[in-house]
Amino acid sequence: MSLKPDIVKKKKIYTSKLSDRRLAGGKRPEVYLHSTKSTGRHLQQTENWNPKHFRLFVGNLGPEATDEMLHGAFSRYQSVSKVNVPVDPKTKKNRGYGFVAFASSEDYLKAFKEMNGKYVGQRPVQLKRAESKVKGK
Structure with missing residues (x-):
């Protein structure tokens, strides 16, 4: 009779789905979609947008x-x-990525429901509510 404790092997727990990794080239989509060095330039481009409008972040756009x-x-x-x-x-x-x-608000919600996961070009887009703040006038 052996006094050694039984070795229990634990399953690996993955934090994202394998399909997510395929969409983002092996990286988690959140990291892939939001990695940018020039956030300041992006903010300058969206400062003149109407702050009362509803904006969508469109991620996973192809190079075309x-x-x-x-x-x-x-x-x-x-x-x-x-x-x-x-x-x-x-x-x-x-x-x-891009912004629309x-x-x-009705069109915003309708577009979010209908277009999330649809192909724009050669990739399925991932939609989120745009987070950056727009200065009010």
Whole structure:
């Protein structure tokens, strides 16, 4: 009879789904979508947006995404007021995310429900409520 304690192997616990890792190139989407060195430039680009409008963060955009492509994807919602896909000034490539502003809360909510996970270009987009603050006038 052995006096050794039984060795219990614990299962590894993953904090994100494997499908999430495929979408973000092996990284957690939150890290991939929000990693930027020039947050100041982004804030300057969105300062002139109407603070009363409702804004969506559109993540996981492919390298081919442009303002026009994003506007076209959301053009079925009549209250779209502004679209922005930030571009890195050095590489001239987009940063993998964008913003869409809506004048109507109904269109904002409808777009969020209908477009989350839909393909814009060659990737499914991930929508979130835009977090950055816009200065009121």
